[in-house]
Amino acid sequence: MNNFELYVPTKLVFGEGEIKKLTDLVPKGKKVLMLYGGGSIKKNGVYDQVTEALSSHKVVEFSGIEANPQYQTLLKALEIIKNENIGFLLAVGGGSVIDGTKFLSSAVLYEGDTPWDILANRIRTYEGLPFGTVLTLPATGSEMNSGAVVSRKETQEKLTMGGPGLFPQFSICDPTVIRSLPQRQLANGVADAYTHVMEQYMTYPANAFLQDRISEGILQTLIEVAPKVLTDPNDYVAASNFMWSCTMALNSYIQKGVPTDWSVHMIAHELTAHYGIDHARTLAIILPSAYTKKFDQKKEKLAQYAERVFNIQTGTVEEKAKVAIQKTEEFFHSLGIKTKLSDYTDNYQGFGDTVAENLKAHGMVKLGEHRDITPEVAAEIVEMAY
Ligand code: NZQ
Ligand code: ZN
Numbered sequence: 001m002n003n004f005e006l007y008v009p010t011k012l013v014f015g016e017g018e019i020k021k022l023t024d025l026v027p028k029g030k031k032v033l034m035l036y037g038g039g040s041i042k043k044n045g046v047y048d049q050v051t052e053a054l055s056s057h058k059v060v061e062f063s064g065i066e067a068n069p070q071y072q073t074l075l076k077a078l079e080i081i082k083n084e085n086i087g088f089l090l091a092v093g094g095g096s097v098i099d100g101t102k103f104l105s106s107a108v109l110y111e112g113d114t115p116w117d118i119l120a121n122r123i124r125t126y127e128g129l130p131f132g133t134v135l136t137l138p139a140t141g142s143e144m145n146s147g148a149v150v151s152r153k154e155t156q157e158k159l160t161m162g163g164p165g166l167f168p169q170f171s172i173c174d175p176t177v178i179r180s181l182p183q184r185q186l187a188n189g190v191a192d193a194y195t196h197v198m199e200q201y202m203t204y205p206a207n208a209f210l211q212d213r214i215s216e217g218i219l220q221t222l223i224e225v226a227p228k229v230l231t232d233p234n235d236y237v238a239a240s241n242f243m244w245s246c247t248m249a250l251n252s253y254i255q256k257g258v259p260t261d262w263s264v265h266m267i268a269h270e271l272t273a274h275y276g277i278d279h280a281r282t283l284a285i286i287l288p289s290a291y292t293k294k295f296d297q298k299k300e301k302l303a304q305y306a307e308r309v310f311n312i313q314t315g316t317v318e319e320k321a322k323v324a325i326q327k328t329e330e331f332f333h334s335l336g337i338k339t340k341l342s343d344y345t346d347n348y349q350g351f352g353d354t355v356a357e358n359l360k361a362h363g364m365v366k367l368g369e370h371r372d373i374t375p376e377v378a379a380e381i382v383e384m385a386y
Helices: 018-025 046-053 071-083 095-107 116-120 175-180 183-201 209-231 236-249 263-275 279-293 295-310 317-334 351-361 375-384
Strands: 011-014 032-036 059-062 088-093 131-135 147-152 157-162 170-173
Touching (some): 011 018, 032 071, 032 095, 059 071, 071 095, 088 095, 095 116, 095 131, 095 147, 183 209, 183 263, 183 279, 183 317, 263 351, 263 375, 279 295, 279 317, 279 375
Parallel strands (some): 032 059, 032 088, 088 131, 131 170
Antiparallel strands (some): 147 157
């Protein structure tokens, strides 16, 4: 196992009916900016629960943070934070609203002229404006990590940021929020969380027995609950196990002491930036070809995953590893998620080269656990996914 430090300061408040605890979790003497998306929270009762819990707080609202939060939209919220002397941010939404809030938490204290530089120049955030979250979509793990992804339509960029100053102070996770999620978002949530585990697990054996077992446990739990969540989001047992799995998939624990990959995400972000394909679906497109391309380096872990997650006990390491990739693709299909770029667009010729250029422009020239996925290799992976 590699040496590691673990720092996860977010207080997680989990369970049905817990949104009311906002009354005590949100600091009183500060003006609060409540941030949310396109309005789903007004239809499903979350907005009412939040405003009721904050009835004795001073609250200003900012709505309209879109899926794949846009820099231009966030700049408008930044103005409000500055003009209204906001002292606390409350994100009520999925990964996009939470990530947008993280960007704002960083940008408001940033001393440079152009907040986009935080993303473009990969400036880590050590101190941010304090914020909390009410999660409405299990998927990203953003409720308990310090990363964020922000998009910029005019330049077709989608970039990551983060740092120890960007953990939510608290996150409220009420599994009943999934009842109003469309099938598409439920499936996305499962596939995103599943891929988060894979990016931290599917590398090479590192003698990290517990991390491996936790990762395999999250994968198995997602496989078990996915059909239940998709057929009946009112099933609280399935919903709560789904939500906790998504948080555990990306809250630091399984990544400690092990090599991590993240190339699937970094390549896939280019597909969202260019075509607007949902984040989770871009992962399902890239993952199978990434593992096929890096088969020799990953085959031992692929075989372990085949044995422990899919109970494949016969065959050589290579045979088991191949089945593992097939089974993963079949799992995405079982969620109703297609795994080829051509399933989403006819306009894919030459896109491998575009990805290579963009990765170069953003300095992402050594991806993967061995730092050997160059832009050229990334282009091949994308071409294999046409
Ligand atoms: O805007 P509203 O009206 O709220 O609708 C949203 C949105 O259209 C809707 N929704 C959310 N909760 C709902 C609901 N609809 C009905 N009932 C509810 N309870 O769902 C749509 C998608 O929401 P979004 O927040 O975009 O989804 P998700 O949570 O999947 O977030 C995706 C974003 O997170 C980034 C992705 O790249 C993408 O930008 N990621 C963030 C990560 C992180 N911070 O750690 C890691 C991930 O790998 C990912 O990259
Ligand atoms: Zn993701």
